[in-house]
Amino acid sequence: MDGMGIVKGMGVTLRRFLGTFVDDLKWLGKRYYTEEGVARRRSTDTRGIFTVQYPEEKLPVPEEFRYVPFLVYEEGQDGEKKPRCTSCGICAKVCPPQCIWIERTVNPNTGRPVPEPKAFYIDIDICMNCGFCAEFCPFDAIKMDHDYELSVYDRHQKDIYDLVHLLKPVSYYATIRPKNYALEEAAWAKAAHKPMD
Amino acid sequence: MSEQTVAPVLERSIENELVTRFPECVSLDTRKGYSGVLVKPENLIEVATALRDDLGYDYLVSVTGTDYLPEGMMETVYHIYKATGGPGLVFKAQFPRDHAVVPSLVPVFPGADLQERETWDLLGIRFEGHPDLRRILLWEGFEGHPLRKDWREPFFEEEAKPFKSRWPEGHIQRAEDKNPFSNNVAYPPDFDPDSWVEDKDSMLYESLKRSIKQQGSDIQTDIVMVNMGPQHPSTHGVFRMVVALSGETIVSLKPVMGYLHRNHEKIAERNTYLQIMPYTDRLDYLSSMSNNFGYALAVEKLTGARPPERAEYLRVIMAEFTRICNHLFAIGSLLNDLGAYFTPILYAIEERELILDVFEAVAGSRMMCNYFRFGGVARDLPEGILEQIRKIAFDRLPPKIDELDLYLTNNEIIRSRTEGVGVLTPEQAIAYSAAGPVLRASGVPYDIRRADPYSIYDRFDFDVVVHYHGDAYDRYLVRIEEMRQSVRIIQQAVKDLPGGPIQEGKPQYQVRVPAGEAYGRVEGPKGELGFYVVANGKPNPWRYHVRAPSFINLTPYELMCVGNKVADTVAILGSIDIVLGEVDR
Numbered sequence: 001m002d003g004m005g006i007v008k009g010m011g012v013t014l015r016r017f018l019g020t021f022v023d024d025l026k027w028l029g030k031r032y033y034t035e036e037g038v039a040r041r042r043s044t045d046t047r048g049i050f051t052v053q054y055p056e057e058k059l060p061v062p063e064e065f066r067y068v069p070f071l072v073y074e075e076g077q078d079g080e081k082k083p084r085c086t087s088c089g090i091c092a093k094v095c096p097p098q099c100i101w102i103e104r105t106v107n108p109n110t111g112r113p114v115p116e117p118k119a120f121y122i123d124i125d126i127c128m129n130c131g132f133c134a135e136f137c138p139f140d141a142i143k144m145d146h147d148y149e150l151s152v153y154d155r156h157q158k159d160i161y162d163l164v165h166l167l168k169p170v171s172y173y174a175t176i177r178p179k180n181y182a183l184e185e186a187a188w189a190k191a192a193h194k195p196m197d
Numbered sequence: 198m199s200e201q202t203v204a205p206v207l208e209r210s211i212e213n214e215l216v217t218r219f220p221e222c223v224s225l226d227t228r229k230g231y232s233g234v235l236v237k238p239e240n241l242i243e244v245a246t247a248l249r250d251d252l253g254y255d256y257l258v259s260v261t262g263t264d265y266l267p268e269g270m271m272e273t274v275y276h277i278y279k280a281t282g283g284p285g286l287v288f289k290a291q292f293p294r295d296h297a298v299v300p301s302l303v304p305v306f307p308g309a310d311l312q313e314r315e316t317w318d319l320l321g322i323r324f325e326g327h328p329d330l331r332r333i334l335l336w337e338g339f340e341g342h343p344l345r346k347d348w349r350e351p352f353f354e355e356e357a358k359p360f361k362s363r364w365p366e367g368h369i370q371r372a373e374d375k376n377p378f379s380n381n382v383a384y385p386p387d388f389d390p391d392s393w394v395e396d397k398d399s400m401l402y403e404s405l406k407r408s409i410k411q412q413g414s415d416i417q418t419d420i421v422m423v424n425m426g427p428q429h430p431s432t433h434g435v436f437r438m439v440v441a442l443s444g445e446t447i448v449s450l451k452p453v454m455g456y457l458h459r460n461h462e463k464i465a466e467r468n469t470y471l472q473i474m475p476y477t478d479r480l481d482y483l484s485s486m487s488n489n490f491g492y493a494l495a496v497e498k499l500t501g502a503r504p505p506e507r508a509e510y511l512r513v514i515m516a517e518f519t520r521i522c523n524h525l526f527a528i529g530s531l532l533n534d535l536g537a538y539f540t541p542i543l544y545a546i547e548e549r550e551l552i553l554d555v556f557e558a559v560a561g562s563r564m565m566c567n568y569f570r571f572g573g574v575a576r577d578l579p580e581g582i583l584e585q586i587r588k589i590a591f592d593r594l595p596p597k598i599d600e601l602d603l604y605l606t607n608n609e610i611i612r613s614r615t616e617g618v619g620v621l622t623p624e625q626a627i628a629y630s631a632a633g634p635v636l637r638a639s640g641v642p643y644d645i646r647r648a649d650p651y652s653i654y655d656r657f658d659f660d661v662v663v664h665y666h667g668d669a670y671d672r673y674l675v676r677i678e679e680m681r682q683s684v685r686i687i688q689q690a691v692k693d694l695p696g697g698p699i700q701e702g703k704p705q706y707q708v709r710v711p712a713g714e715a716y717g718r719v720e721g722p723k724g725e726l727g728f729y730v731v732a733n734g735k736p737n738p739w740r741y742h743v744r745a746p747s748f749i750n751l752t753p754y755e756l757m758c759v760g761n762k763v764a765d766t767v768a769i770l771g772s773i774d775i776v777l778g779e780v781d782r
Contacts, residue, residue, distance in 0.1 A: 101367030
């Protein structure tokens, strides 16, 4: 108990403290508010200060990152939105907190269901971001979004997403999850090819 | 391999031995899919004593109950092991629902204390002879016992998910409308919330006074009651302890919990098997991968699914990373509690941050990973992540753990605050069902990864960390060393990581689980994390119980604290390492 433990410990903090400035000098002007600066601070060789100045700086999210779900639609030629969803209800069944409500379209003449949703609601206050809906959707119609900045002033009115809010184009999906998108497209193409073999 | 073939034979023999020894009151549990023995309630203490004293089963890890409503019967379920390792034994006592009384096992196994209180609270099974049978997670004015199958919440919708109102005619109803505030509670019949006056926790203080009296001091001094928490920064959440003080010395202490209670088990019994998986993330939210692991193992025992090799390795890598994250956080917050303010915890969090980045890239979420599936894992490693895991495990973590060690371990202030504080002897640790670092710091080399190996842990070379003083400092040392061992395991797993599929069969959302019971246990970062699942062939479990290490490690908390100064409660609680999401469930 001669105080050497404390002195050595302070040595560690001193080294860390100086490490920030060494890194600052090495990366003169590029360590903060730049993409490579953020990448440097979250890399495995980071040293010194590693905090990120949100919202000025944002950490890029990985492809698999999941937040609330959205519905994918195909863009028709005249800007028509064709949802991939067939309202089969698997996402509503698999949802652990049961935050998905789907109303199936019924053909008024025949009374038989039509494979597209009449209404689709997700209560994002209840959604637990587990990703099951996207994982088990057989039509790749519901996917997890990357947008995590969802705060609103009036959550009672705005936090139930309806079709208007949920539908996003395939091109958006392809930009946030390029690898998954490519894999799925390949699988669909293969499946479409199969009967002809 | 030899262990796996020998184990069932051994297990069978202990059960037969019990039956031959107590032919009158012990019988084999012959229900399909069940194992273990049934003990007549009136002979429970006799059998438990024999198990402890003569047969070497001295470590009672889990006490819970099940309500078999259709049969009109309830049972208490006990899982017991040898502290020297090996497979365990499950014994049960059955009794009619309308007369749910069994003798308490607290005189034989003090570790049953909080668990029996929980079983009384949630299932309404009365334990005769329990020294302090009060509600523990719910408040005293709560109506009914929620885990009984005929109990329904005021906003009851349906017995099991998926609810029919969601599809195909899903007319949205906002959660607030369905479950309006102030209307979401049911009160006992003669209870009027408007005219209710708080009874000032009279039962709690009565129980404190009783335990003060038991210590029988002959000098009359004034005892001061101090309420620490629920809003106390050192309690890591909403945990409350009522401390009886004589001067500054603790005479008695009672933990009060349940402020974060949401009845995880009832929620799970309404869910399908797969739907429970993301809810387990929210138990101990610092180590969600381990929680997934335990639950997946329990269900896999029932379904017989075998994860492919690659999935097993990925599971181990993730579980060990989780252990490192958790221990970093535990050490950091212990130092925070000791007054080191934020420097150590930020140093710890920096490494945790890198690991969480891996989780985010692999599982999609940093903390609520939801990564395990029955018979595999959700997805394979994305490109480049294996390289990052390698860098973290080989280049980054070893020097950083050494640095943390250098920074803190010999610090005189830390040593004087934690050495000799909160001592738990090995005998006490076993008797009080302590688990994880708390048990191993008391000199009991019990680590489920070695004592009762699961998954592929028998392939890795690592040491079971053990220290012998049983104080807060040794618990800290165990955690530092365990991180090094986890790094070793990850290094081996990364080297051997095979290719191949990551999921047995096709991923499916409706898992067929045959009727029966299973207890899946893993060595979680905080101790033994067990999931007891009873299936009846339906899509949702009949009974689902979590053996929560943070909760059960609080059983010896009073024992550790008595005789210490009031400021030490904080150091001791920090060294136990609790997460309130798991304590309160």
